[in-house]
Each structure stands twice: as structure tokens, then as C-alpha cells.
Amino acid sequence: MAQGWILVLASLLYLGILFAIAYWADRRSDAGRSVIDHPTVYALSLGVYCTTWTFYGSVGRAAATGIGFLPIYLGPTLMFALGWFVLRKIVRVAKANRITSIADFVASRYGKSQLLGGLVTVIAVVGVIPYIALQLKAVSNSFTILASSPDLVMPARAAAAPMLQDSAFYVAIVLAAFTILFGTRHLDATERHEGMVAAIAFESVVKLLAFFAVGLYVTYGVFDGFGDIFGRAAEIPRLAKLAVARDTAAAYGSWAALTFLSMLSVMLLPRQFQIAVVENVNESHVARSVWLFPLYLLLINVFVLPIAVGGLMQFPEGVDADTFVLTLPLAKGQEAIALLVFIGGLSAATGMVIVETIALSTMVCNDLVMPLLLRWKALGLDRRPDLSGLLLEIRRWAIAVVLMLGYAYFRAAGEAYALVAIGLISFAAVAQFAPAVFGGLYWKDGTREGALAGLTAGFAVWAYTLLLPSFAKSGWLPADFMAGPFGLELLRPQQLFGLTGLDEISHSLFWSLLANIGCYVGFSLRRSPDAREAGQAAVFVGSGNVGAGALQWGAGAPVAELLPLAGRFVGPDRAREAFARYARSRGVRDVEDLPADAGLVHFAESLLAGAIGSASARVMVASVVEEAPPDLDAIMNILDEASQVRAHSREIEQKSRELEAATAELREANERLRELDRMKDDFISTVSHELRTPLTSIRAFSEMLFEDPRIDLEERKRFLGIIVNETERLTRLINQILDLAKLESGRAEWTTSDVDLAEVVRESCDALSQLYREKGVALATDLPAGGPVVQADRDRLTQVMINLLSNAVKFVAQGEGRVRVAVECLRGEVRVTVADNGPGIRPEDQDAIFEKFRQGGSVLTDKPVGTGLGLPISRQIVEYFGGSLWVESEPGAGAAFVFTLPLAEDGGASE
Amino acid sequence: MRKSANERRLTAQRLAALFLLGCALFNYPVLSLFNHAGQVFGIPLLYAYLFGAWVLLIGLIAWAVERGGD
Structure with a gap:
């Protein structure tokens, strides 16, 4: 594949496809049918995390440190488990505030400070431009290797080409054009670029497929599966060491540090923030990405170690491990696979460069250039009616400048150490945003000075312990820089204050974050937040309270x-x-x-x-x-008012619940009143009816006597007897009605004293013995000797007993009826039973007979035998003295009326 | 995604627990248990362990998030 033009053609073709996809997605978006409004597309676009540093560099890292490349991908997995909380919150806050970049996010959080936005932009540009250079270098190297095949020429040993023949230069130009076309098509109110995101998602698929292709080829084509590769490697001591990590505290420490570093980077790298937050279409897409994105990372890493080990066995020396993915297929003559790998590497590079430059250009334009231009009164910008064109111009220039800076760095650095190590150095730079970003999301009291001091300190320490040493190792700074300024050993950049035993990344991460967090917290606590900061804190920390933004x-x-x-x-x-x-x-x-x-x-x-x-x-x-x-007080007052309003609304809810309960009670009481009213009506009509019956008969017999003088004496006597009987019944009825009315209204007169219940029972039985004898009913009593004493009204109790006894005699058959009265003491109460062997009471009537004017038996068939008030009156009396009255009966087996009364305190021990 | 507040709370807690599980699985001292020469099905032990734990963690996260429909 010596012809470079094939590679150029393939690259252009690939970029053309990207272009078509982006164009198509933009058109779809304009038509309202977004292609990127899907959680899978969102997760794939997050794959921009994997750059050429992953695509080529992972194998290189694995060849040097074995499993040491993995923390870079395990960290994001852990972070995305937290993404459900953290990422969703950032997305929500960013959408509510129309955040367009991470610089904007930090600036906005701390009172919309232009200075802070500018500082974040500077850190991001300084930290990330070398990383862009790395992408250009990777593309350029892969081009050189492929173009000079079948000879394996390492780019480091190739003579540096003049700029106009340098593939990286053209790559930079083409990418700048592509990014400008899709990154600055128009000024969107939310700074979203649908076409670009669709293209990035596509690139993620391409680089994964390409890496899988070479991985499968090496593992199953060149070797005979995983077992074969590792089995052979285990026999070579140098390679066997790759299978285990160094078993030292420092090794585990740097493993943890790398995991932590990549956790932060996956959120804070400008390109990750751009894709994950700014380009997010729908907050709910985050849910799927929390497992799909880690899965992507896992898949792209499966073949890293086999390729690294395989490459080391294939090329004992002379071939840079970073190029194994390319050189392994080439060495085996598989040019098609090599071309696919080249395209995969190109996609990893272009994806990173496009998103990163868009993110940086937005930051440079909004947080660096515009604030300066707007302050520069001489330009007269405040008189121009339409600046939107100017804004687009600035962004386009920013993209071009960022890419050219990347290219310039690449030309200057070449094969220098500064470029090789830049991946992690970039990570450590953006990790400096962590305290300001995460602190700002969860801590209300961070202030502008705190964020400024933290970022400045962290950035300075990072530069001193990581960036400048990388320059020194590249020979751009005098070598004695590493020995500390003025030979002060305590200030050695990579053994700061004598701290040894850590690798350079962990060392720098520790000191820079210590300085960063210390200054952030320390300066924040010097004063309480002012009005604007407090307002923004309310918006960012209490993400539900977005309205607070308007309060400012x-x-x-x-x-x-x-x-x-x-x-x-x-x-x-x-x-x-x-x-x-x-x-x-x-x-x-x-x-x-x-x-x-x-x-x-x-x-x-x-x-x-x-x-x-x-x-x-x-x-x-x-x-x-x-x-x-x-002022602050006003804002705090308004926020307080809001919380008071919430408290009030909770109170109102509580009140309304209470009201509902009261209403329900009232409704119940009303029902009960209606019921009572209906019962009273029933009672009156029943009473009238009961009174009319004897009256009617008295009147009928009186009229007969009055009108017919011929009635003989015998007949008159009988009539008069009936009249007397009926009158007596009427009197009894009226007395009982009055009695009941008194009892029910509580106006009855009670004379309570110690009453010997057995004596009451005996007297009642004596009083009715004549009646029982007349009817031929046997009356048996079972009374304890020293009768139990209760607190009650003696006459009333006699009334109850007589009522029960006369009821009993009424309902048993003449001649063979038996009534048995028993008095017994049971724990604290005395129980009186009046049992008969009459027809009994049907279960459904057992409650009814205690209602007024209700009698046993059917009203229609049986002749009424009493007034129907005796039992209700008796029950009232018994209940008044704290007892109860009920009936136990089965039809055909007699009935037993039972009442209980509590024993008097001192008289109860008679048994 | 139309989950009740309770379910969302549960999901959030599951994810927090999985994060802690991941921190434990991918760090010292658990890591050191697998950090010696040895092979599982011809694959170095540490390599097999890390990828196995990784697959397990991703599976559990997916289970926690996708339960009850999306």
C-alpha cells in the first residue's frame, strides 16, 4: 500500500460519509424528526471519550504496564453509576440556565462571573490543546506507517516532512473546515449541534468495529485464541510479568489515583461536557447511558491486552507498541484490515478533535473574546445593531486557531515526551474543575473568590508538577528545573516537599487537588455568599428551585x-x-x-x-x-418566603385534611340525627296507635251502654268490666310511656342505695306468686343465702324483676309451664337469670324485642300480650346501674332473660 | 421512565450501592487477591477477574436502571 493517494482517497471518502450523516441529521432535526433523540445514540456519542489515545495508545500502555491501561475505563464505569445522580443534575441545571460549556457552568454558578469563565477557559485550552496535537500526531503517524509499507518505518525515525507535505497539516485543515461547517452553522439558543452528534455516534461505531476487527484478527487469525496468546506469553518471563500488576502499595495507590482521575475526567473534559450535557436532548437519555457507555468502554478494551502481548511476541524490538494495531496486520500482509484500522484511528481522532474544538471555541468566544470585545469601548460594538454574525465569525476563527495551535504544538513537540504523556496530563488539568463543579452542585456556600482561588492554585500546582516537568523532559526547559528552583530540594516539581513513592500523576493529582480544594473551601468560608451567588446557589444546588434565577x-x-x-x-x-x-x-x-x-x-x-x-x-x-x-437580605427573604409559602401550603393541606375529617363526622352525626328523628316519628305514631286501641274499645262499649237502655244487667256488668280493664291498660301504657320518656331524657329520679338483690328477687316472686298459681305455672328460685349487694334503686330493680317474671308467665303454656329464677355471683358482678320453657324467641327477634312496642312473635298472627315497653324500660334501668340485659334463647327450647349488675364494693364478698 | 417516586428512590439507592461495590471490586485489597500468576481457561487471572467483575457491574447497573421499563 505504498500509494498514499489510496489513503487520502479513503480518508476523504470517510469524511464525506461523516459529512453526509451530519447533513442528513441536521435536515432531520430541522424537520422536527431528530435522529439523536434516542438514548442509544446518546450513549454512543459519549464514546468520544475514546480517542486515538485509546485506539492506539491503550495497546502501548498495556505493552508497558500490562493491566495498567484499565483504570482509565473503570473510572468512567464507576462515575456513570453515579451518573444517575450527578450527570442528571448537571443536565437539568444546564438546561434550565442554558449553559453552553463547562466554563459557562462554573461562571454561572458563582454569580455569573466573567473572570471565572475566562479562567476555566484558559485552563481548558492549555490542558487540552496538546491533547488535540496528540490526535493529529496519531493520524499522521498511522498515515506514514501505512504509506511506507510494506517496510515497517517508525515515524519517529522518519525525517520530519516539510509542512506542506505533512499529512497532519491537511488533517488539521480538513477538520477545521468540517468543524466550522457543523459547529457554527447557526447560533443556537442552546448551542446544540444535532448533525455533529449524529456523526460522532457514527464514529463511535466505526472505531469500535475497526478495533474489534483487528482484535479478532490478531487473536484468532494470527494466534489461536486467547488461551494460545497468553499461554505462549506465560513462557516468556518478560511477557509473563504483564499478566500481574506490581504488588506494592504504590502500584495500588496509582491504580486508585488513575481510576479517580478518569472518574473526574469523564465528566469534566470539555468534549465530554459538550456531548453529555450541552448536546443532551432529553434528560431521560442519561438512564440508558449509565450502563451502555460503560459497556462500550468494556468492548473496546477486550482485545487490548491480546494485541499488546501478540505484538510484543511478533516484534521483539524496533516497533513502537503504540502502533501494534496497525503494524501487526501489516506485518502479516493484511492490508485491508490495516486500512480499516487506519479509518478507525481516523474516526477516533476526528471525533475527539471536532467535539473538543467546538467546545473550546464556544468557551473562547463566550468567556474570553466577547467579554474583552464588549469592554473595549473603542470598537463601538454597543452601537452595532446585529452582532450575531460577528459571534459566528469569532467562533469560526476560534476553531481554526485552536486547531492550528494543536498543529503547532504537534510540530514543536514531535516525538518529545511532552506529547506521549499528554493524555493523563490533560486529564489532570481538567480534574481541577472538580471542586468548583461538584462543590457548586452540592454546597451552597461556595463563593466566587473560593472558586477563583481553588482553580488558580490547582492549575498552578498542576503546571508546576506535571506540565513544566514534561517540558523539561522534552528538553525545552533546562534539565536542572527538575532539581527544584535554586536547587531547593523541597521544591522539586515531582517530589514536592519531599513526597516520594508516588508516580508523577498521583503526585500531581494529590498536591493540585489539595491546593485546589483547600483554597476553594478556605476562601469560600471567608465571607457568606452575596446576593447573586446565593441566588445561583439556590438554582444549582436546589435544582428544583430554578425560578430563583429571576429573583436577581x-x-x-x-x-x-x-x-x-x-x-x-x-x-x-x-x-x-x-x-x-x-x-x-x-x-x-x-x-x-x-x-x-x-x-x-x-x-x-x-x-x-x-x-x-x-x-x-x-x-x-x-x-x-x-x-x-x-441585596442579599432581599434575596434570602424571597427564598425564605418561598419556603414559608411551602410551609404554609403544608399547613393548609393539614387543615384541609382535618376539615375533611370534621365534615365526615358531621355528616355521620347528621345521619344519626335523621335516624333519631325518624325513630321519634315512628314512636309517636306507634304510641298513638297503641293508645287508640284501648280508647276505641272503651268508646265502643260506652256508646253501646249509652244508646241501648235495653241491655240487661249481666251484659252491662261485662261491658263495664271490659271498660275498666281497658282503662287500666291505658293508664299502665301512659305510665310506662312517661317512665320511658323520663329514663331516656335522664330526668328520672333515682334513689340509689345498697340493695340485697336476692331479697328483691324473692319479694318479686312473692308478689307474682298468686298470678303463677292461677295460671298453673311452676316458679323455682335458686338464691344464694346472704344475698349479693348491689348499688341500685330498689323499686326500679323490683320493676325489672316483675317485668321479666310477668313476661315469662305470659309466654309459657298454662299448666305445664316452668319458670326458674337464679341469682349467682361471678367475678365482681351478680347475674340474674329468668328462664322459662316457653316457645322461645327466634334469633332475628332477639334484638327487636328490646325495641319499643315490639313484641315476640309475628305482629300479624299473635295477639299482643303486653304493652311492648316493659323490656326497653328494664334494659334502661339495668344499664343505668352499669349492667346489661339480654336474652338467650332458641326457638322451641325456652328463653332465658339474663341481666348482670356490678357488685357493690363492700358487699360483694358474701359468697 | 414513568416510575413512581418510590421506585426512583430505590433505583437511586441501588446505583449508589453498585458504585460502592465497584469501588471495592476494583481496588486494593480485593484486587490483590487476584494479583498473582495463574490462569482461568488460559486467561491470566487478574485480567479474567477484572473483566468478569466489570461485566457483572455493568449487568447489575443495567438491571437497576432498566427495571420496570424505560
Whole structure:
């Protein structure tokens, strides 16, 4: 494959496909049918984490350290398990605040500080540009190797080509063009690039397939499976060592440090933030990515160690392990696979470079260039009506400049150490964002000074312990730099304060994060957050409280001022569209009718933030709104009020629940009242009916006597007897009704004293003995000798006994009836039973007979035998004295009326 | 994704627990148990262990997240 033009053609073809995909996805997006609105596409696009540093470099790392390449991928797996909390929260906050980059995120969190945004941008650019250079180098190297095959020429030994013949130069130019086309097509209010994301997802698939292809070929084509490779390697002592890690504390320490470092990087690298947060279409996509992205990382690493070991066996020396994926197939004459690998490496490089430059250009434009330009009054930018074109220009130039800087670094560094080690050095640079970002998400009291001091200190220590030493090792700084300034041993960059035993990355990570976190916390605690910081803290930490953002504008501003302001940066038409949407969402028909309140200002600010970053947006809005932000107390008051309102609403809920309960009780009471009312009506009609029966018969017999003088004496006597009987019955009825009314209303007179119950029973039996004899009913009593004493009204108890006894005699058959009365003492109470051998009471009637005017037997068939008030009265009496009265009966087996009364305290021990 | 608040809480706690499990599996001292020469089905022990634990962890995370439909 000596012809370079085939490689150029293949590369251009591949980029053409990328271009087509991006174009197609953008068109679909414009048509409202987004292709990237899918969790799998989101997870794949996160695969931009795997650059050429993974694609070529993992094998190199594995060849040197065995399993040591893995922490870079285990860390993200762990981080994404937490992604459910952390990433989703960042995405939610970023969407609510129209965050466009990680610099914007940090700036916005700490009171929309332009200075902070600028600092983050500088750190990101310094930390990441060498990483871009690494991608260019990888593409250039792979091109050189393929173009000079079948000879295996290591690029390091190839003479450096002049720039115009340098493949990396053209790669940089083509990538700049591609990125400009898809990264700055238009100024989006949310800075999203659908076409670019679709292309990145596609690239992730390509590099995975390419790596799988070479992995399968090496493992099963060149060797005979995993077992074969490792089995052969185990026989070579140099290779056998790769199967185990060094078993020292330092080795485990650096393993943990690398895992931790990659955990932070997978969130904080500008390209990861761009893809995971800014380009996120839907927060719910995060859910699938938490396992799909780690799975991607696992798959792309499965064949790393076999290729590394296989390569070391194939090329004992002279071939750079970083190139094994390419040189192994080449050495076996598999040019097609080598070409596929080349394309895979190209996809890893282009993916990284495109996303990283877009992210950096947004940061450079919004957080570095625009703030400076806007301050530079001489430019007269504040008089230009439309700056959206200028913004796009700045971004395009930023992309070109970032790529050219990357290329320049590549040319300058060449094969120097500074380039080889840059992967982890970049990781350590972006790890400096961790305290400000994660602290800002979960700690309300971080301040602008805290973040500034932490970032500055961390960046400085990082540069001193990692970046500058890498320059020194490349020979760009005098070698005695490593011995510490002025020969001070304590200040040796990689044994700072005499700390030894750590590898350089762990060493730098420890000192830089220590300085970073220490300054962040220390400076934050020097004062309490001011109004703007407190407001943003509320938005970021309590992510539900996004409305707090609007609180920072004390005053409102009319649409007539805000619309042109927004129009200057996002373009008049787009601004008008956005304002119209906002008006509709607030139920206002016309944009001009929008009320000039703080909400409108906040909307305009976030619209601007999408285009120029939150810090600049605040400054621009402040130019038309009277910047009289409420002081801290006011903001805290409003936030407090919000929490008070929540507390109130909880109270109101509580009250309403209580009200509901009260209503239910009332409804129940009302039901009961109705029931009682109905019962009273029933009672009155029953009473009238009961009174009318004897009255009717008295009247009928009286009339007969009055009208017919011829009735003989015998007959008259009989009639008069009936009249007397009926009158007696009437009297009894009326007495009982009065009695019951008294009892029920509680007006009855009671004379309570110690009563010997046995005596009461005996007297009652005596009183009714004549009646029993007349009817031929046997009456047996079973009374204890020294009768039990209860606290009760003696006459009332006699009334109960007589009632029960006379009921019993009424219902048993004449001549063969037997009634038995028993009094017995049971634990603390005395129990009186009046049992008969009458017809018994049906179970369904056993409750009814205690109701007023209800009698045993069917009303229709049986002649009424009593007034129907005796039992209700008796029950009232017994219950008044704390006892109860009930009946035990089965039809045909007699009935037993039982009542109990509590024993008097001192008289109960008679048994 | 239409899960009840309770289910979401449970999912969050499962993921936090899996994170801790991962931290334990991928670090000293558990790692040192597998860090010696030896082979499982012809694959170096440490290599087999790490990939096995990794697959297990991803599987558990997927189970925690995808339960109850997405």
C-alpha cells in the first residue's frame, strides 16, 4: 500500500460519509424528526471519550504496564453509576440556565462571573490543546506507517516532512473546515449541534468495529485464541510479568489515583461536557447511558491486552507498541484490515478533535473574546445593531486557531515526551474543575473568590508538577528545573516537599487537588455568599428551585429594550421568534404586550446566555436594566418566603385534611340525627296507635251502654268490666310511656342505695306468686343465702324483676309451664337469670324485642300480650346501674332473660 | 421512565450501592487477591477477574436502571 493517494482517497471518502450523516441529521432535526433523540445514540456519542489515545495508545500502555491501561475505563464505569445522580443534575441545571460549556457552568454558578469563565477557559485550552496535537500526531503517524509499507518505518525515525507535505497539516485543515461547517452553522439558543452528534455516534461505531476487527484478527487469525496468546506469553518471563500488576502499595495507590482521575475526567473534559450535557436532548437519555457507555468502554478494551502481548511476541524490538494495531496486520500482509484500522484511528481522532474544538471555541468566544470585545469601548460594538454574525465569525476563527495551535504544538513537540504523556496530563488539568463543579452542585456556600482561588492554585500546582516537568523532559526547559528552583530540594516539581513513592500523576493529582480544594473551601468560608451567588446557589444546588434565577433582577425592563438587545446577539428574527414563544407561554397575545417584569428580564438573559454565555449575558442585560439587584437580605427573604409559602401550603393541606375529617363526622352525626328523628316519628305514631286501641274499645262499649237502655244487667256488668280493664291498660301504657320518656331524657329520679338483690328477687316472686298459681305455672328460685349487694334503686330493680317474671308467665303454656329464677355471683358482678320453657324467641327477634312496642312473635298472627315497653324500660334501668340485659334463647327450647349488675364494693364478698 | 417516586428512590439507592461495590471490586485489597500468576481457561487471572467483575457491574447497573421499563 505504498500509494498514499489510496489513503487520502479513503480518508476523504470517510469524511464525506461523516459529512453526509451530519447533513442528513441536521435536515432531520430541522424537520422536527431528530435522529439523536434516542438514548442509544446518546450513549454512543459519549464514546468520544475514546480517542486515538485509546485506539492506539491503550495497546502501548498495556505493552508497558500490562493491566495498567484499565483504570482509565473503570473510572468512567464507576462515575456513570453515579451518573444517575450527578450527570442528571448537571443536565437539568444546564438546561434550565442554558449553559453552553463547562466554563459557562462554573461562571454561572458563582454569580455569573466573567473572570471565572475566562479562567476555566484558559485552563481548558492549555490542558487540552496538546491533547488535540496528540490526535493529529496519531493520524499522521498511522498515515506514514501505512504509506511506507510494506517496510515497517517508525515515524519517529522518519525525517520530519516539510509542512506542506505533512499529512497532519491537511488533517488539521480538513477538520477545521468540517468543524466550522457543523459547529457554527447557526447560533443556537442552546448551542446544540444535532448533525455533529449524529456523526460522532457514527464514529463511535466505526472505531469500535475497526478495533474489534483487528482484535479478532490478531487473536484468532494470527494466534489461536486467547488461551494460545497468553499461554505462549506465560513462557516468556518478560511477557509473563504483564499478566500481574506490581504488588506494592504504590502500584495500588496509582491504580486508585488513575481510576479517580478518569472518574473526574469523564465528566469534566470539555468534549465530554459538550456531548453529555450541552448536546443532551432529553434528560431521560442519561438512564440508558449509565450502563451502555460503560459497556462500550468494556468492548473496546477486550482485545487490548491480546494485541499488546501478540505484538510484543511478533516484534521483539524496533516497533513502537503504540502502533501494534496497525503494524501487526501489516506485518502479516493484511492490508485491508490495516486500512480499516487506519479509518478507525481516523474516526477516533476526528471525533475527539471536532467535539473538543467546538467546545473550546464556544468557551473562547463566550468567556474570553466577547467579554474583552464588549469592554473595549473603542470598537463601538454597543452601537452595532446585529452582532450575531460577528459571534459566528469569532467562533469560526476560534476553531481554526485552536486547531492550528494543536498543529503547532504537534510540530514543536514531535516525538518529545511532552506529547506521549499528554493524555493523563490533560486529564489532570481538567480534574481541577472538580471542586468548583461538584462543590457548586452540592454546597451552597461556595463563593466566587473560593472558586477563583481553588482553580488558580490547582492549575498552578498542576503546571508546576506535571506540565513544566514534561517540558523539561522534552528538553525545552533546562534539565536542572527538575532539581527544584535554586536547587531547593523541597521544591522539586515531582517530589514536592519531599513526597516520594508516588508516580508523577498521583503526585500531581494529590498536591493540585489539595491546593485546589483547600483554597476553594478556605476562601469560600471567608465571607457568606452575596446576593447573586446565593441566588445561583439556590438554582444549582436546589435544582428544583430554578425560578430563583429571576429573583436577581430587582427591576423589570420593557420589551422595546430587551428585544433589540437579544436581537443583536442571536439575530433579530430568531430573537423575535423566541420572544413570541415566551409570550405564548405566558398567555400574552402580542410580544409588545409582555409585562416589563423581572421574569421577562430573566428570559431575555437566558436567551442571551445561550449565545454569549451567562456571564456576558448578565453584563449585557445590566446595560439596559437598571442594575439594582436586591441585596442579599432581599434575596434570602424571597427564598425564605418561598419556603414559608411551602410551609404554609403544608399547613393548609393539614387543615384541609382535618376539615375533611370534621365534615365526615358531621355528616355521620347528621345521619344519626335523621335516624333519631325518624325513630321519634315512628314512636309517636306507634304510641298513638297503641293508645287508640284501648280508647276505641272503651268508646265502643260506652256508646253501646249509652244508646241501648235495653241491655240487661249481666251484659252491662261485662261491658263495664271490659271498660275498666281497658282503662287500666291505658293508664299502665301512659305510665310506662312517661317512665320511658323520663329514663331516656335522664330526668328520672333515682334513689340509689345498697340493695340485697336476692331479697328483691324473692319479694318479686312473692308478689307474682298468686298470678303463677292461677295460671298453673311452676316458679323455682335458686338464691344464694346472704344475698349479693348491689348499688341500685330498689323499686326500679323490683320493676325489672316483675317485668321479666310477668313476661315469662305470659309466654309459657298454662299448666305445664316452668319458670326458674337464679341469682349467682361471678367475678365482681351478680347475674340474674329468668328462664322459662316457653316457645322461645327466634334469633332475628332477639334484638327487636328490646325495641319499643315490639313484641315476640309475628305482629300479624299473635295477639299482643303486653304493652311492648316493659323490656326497653328494664334494659334502661339495668344499664343505668352499669349492667346489661339480654336474652338467650332458641326457638322451641325456652328463653332465658339474663341481666348482670356490678357488685357493690363492700358487699360483694358474701359468697 | 414513568416510575413512581418510590421506585426512583430505590433505583437511586441501588446505583449508589453498585458504585460502592465497584469501588471495592476494583481496588486494593480485593484486587490483590487476584494479583498473582495463574490462569482461568488460559486467561491470566487478574485480567479474567477484572473483566468478569466489570461485566457483572455493568449487568447489575443495567438491571437497576432498566427495571420496570424505560
